[in-house]
Amino acid sequence: MNGIPGAALRYRIMAWITGVVLATAFTWMVLLIVMWMVDGNALTDFFSSNEQKPTAYGVLWIVHGWAYFLYLIAGVDLAFRLRYSIVRTVLILLAGTVPFMSFVAERYVHKDLARRALPSSVS
Amino acid sequence: MTHQVSMARPAPSDLGRLALTPRFLLRAGLALLLILAFAFLGYWQWERTQDVLAAERAALAEPVAIDGLNPIGQAITSETVGRAVSAVGSYQSQDQRLVVHRGLNGSTGIWVVTPLELADGSLVAVMRGWLPNGDAPGLQPPAGQVSISGVLQADESFYKGAPTTPGEIAAISQQSLNWGPQARSGFIVLASQDPATQPAPTPVPIAPQATDVAFPFQNFFYAFQWWVFALFVVAVYLRWLWLDAQLLKEESMSRPPAPAEPSLD
The missing domain is CATH 2.40.50 (OB fold (Dihydrolipoamide Acetyltransferase, E2P))
Incomplete structure (x- = not known):
C-alpha cells in the first residue's frame, strides 16, 4: 500500500497536537488538585465537583477528546499501511490517552520508519 | 516486494467469503465487544451528565437566607426570581x-x-x-x-x-x-x-426555578464521543476486511493462473 510518507506526517501532526493538549490539561489538573487538597478537600470530591474548575479547563479536555479521535484515525491508517500487529497498533493508539506517551509513540514509529529505510516525509 | 500501485479491487463476494473465515469472525466478535463497551461507556457519561445537572439543580433549590438577596430599594433580578x-x-x-x-x-x-x-x-x-x-x-x-x-x-x-x-x-x-x-x-x-399552625391558608405550590445551572459539557461530549468511537470500530473492521481482501486478490493475481479456483467451502 502506498502513501506511507503522507500517513506518517498526518500521524506525526496528530501525535503532537494530542500530546500537547493532553500534557497541558494533565498539568493543569495536577495543579488544580494540589490547590484543591491544600484547601483541605478530599481528592475524590475533586472529580465529583465542577465548581472549582475553570471553563477553559473543561474545554481543553473536550478538545483532547476530539484531537484523540483524529489521532486514532491517523494512527489506524498508518498502522494498516505499515502492517503493524494488533498489539503494536493498540499500544500506539492508547499512547494518545496517557500524558506524554504520544510523543514516545511518535518517536518509536519514526525510528521504525527510518530503520525500514522508508522515506519519512519530515526529517 | 515490488512497490506497484495496487489495482486489485476485491469483489463483494470476496469480502463476504473473507468475512466468514474464522480469523475475521473472531475480529468481528472483538469489534462487537468493543462497540458494546463503548456504547455502555457513552451511556455512563450520559448518566453522569444527568447526575451533575440534578446535583447542581438540587444545590440551587436549597433555600438561601433572604437577607442579602433583595435589599431594600432593589428590584428582584433575574438571578434571584424563582430562588x-x-x-x-x-x-x-x-x-x-x-x-x-x-x-x-x-x-x-x-x-x-x-x-x-x-x-x-x-x-x-x-x-x-x-x-x-x-x-x-x-x-x-x-x-x-x-x-x-x-x-x-x-x-x-x-x-x-x-x-x-x-x-x-x-x-x-x-x-x-x-x-x-x-x-x-x-x-x-x-x-x-x-412552627406550623392550623388552620392555615392552603399552600400554593411553586417549584423553584433552576434554569441557569452550568451545563456539564465535558460529560456530555464524552458521552457523544464514546458513541462516535463505537462507529469508528465498525470503520476499522471494514477497512481491515477490505485491505486483507485486496491483499488476497493481489496474491492470486501475481500467481500463475491456477487450473481451478480453490474452494473455501
Whole structure:
C-alpha cells in the first residue's frame, strides 16, 4: 500500500497536537488538585465537583477528546499501511490517552520508519 | 516486494467469503465487544451528565437566607426570581393584605399576603396561601418568631389601579401593599413554616426555578464521543476486511493462473 510518507506526517501532526493538549490539561489538573487538597478537600470530591474548575479547563479536555479521535484515525491508517500487529497498533493508539506517551509513540514509529529505510516525509 | 500501485479491487463476494473465515469472525466478535463497551461507556457519561445537572439543580433549590438577596430599594433580578429562600422573623398581622380573585383548583378565593419583619427591621411580603374568602379560619398568622422557606417572586405588574376596598389588593406590588420604606421588593410564596399552625391558608405550590445551572459539557461530549468511537470500530473492521481482501486478490493475481479456483467451502 502506498502513501506511507503522507500517513506518517498526518500521524506525526496528530501525535503532537494530542500530546500537547493532553500534557497541558494533565498539568493543569495536577495543579488544580494540589490547590484543591491544600484547601483541605478530599481528592475524590475533586472529580465529583465542577465548581472549582475553570471553563477553559473543561474545554481543553473536550478538545483532547476530539484531537484523540483524529489521532486514532491517523494512527489506524498508518498502522494498516505499515502492517503493524494488533498489539503494536493498540499500544500506539492508547499512547494518545496517557500524558506524554504520544510523543514516545511518535518517536518509536519514526525510528521504525527510518530503520525500514522508508522515506519519512519530515526529517 | 515490488512497490506497484495496487489495482486489485476485491469483489463483494470476496469480502463476504473473507468475512466468514474464522480469523475475521473472531475480529468481528472483538469489534462487537468493543462497540458494546463503548456504547455502555457513552451511556455512563450520559448518566453522569444527568447526575451533575440534578446535583447542581438540587444545590440551587436549597433555600438561601433572604437577607442579602433583595435589599431594600432593589428590584428582584433575574438571578434571584424563582430562588428558594428562607427567612426568620415575625408576622405583622395588622398590615396583612388579601389579594382578591385568586383561584386554586377551580375555586375562586383570595391569597393572603402578610409582612414578615426580619431581624434588621425590614419587611418582606410572604404569600401564605389560598383561602376561599376573607372570613375563613386560618386568616390570622401566628404570633411570635417563625422561620419560613419558600420561593422568591418579583412584584406583579398587572391590574394597576384596579379598584379595591381597604385591605384588599388586586396584585402584589410594593405600591399596592403600601408598607413604607422598610419593605423589600418582591414576595415569598410560602412553602413551609416553623412552627406550623392550623388552620392555615392552603399552600400554593411553586417549584423553584433552576434554569441557569452550568451545563456539564465535558460529560456530555464524552458521552457523544464514546458513541462516535463505537462507529469508528465498525470503520476499522471494514477497512481491515477490505485491505486483507485486496491483499488476497493481489496474491492470486501475481500467481500463475491456477487450473481451478480453490474452494473455501
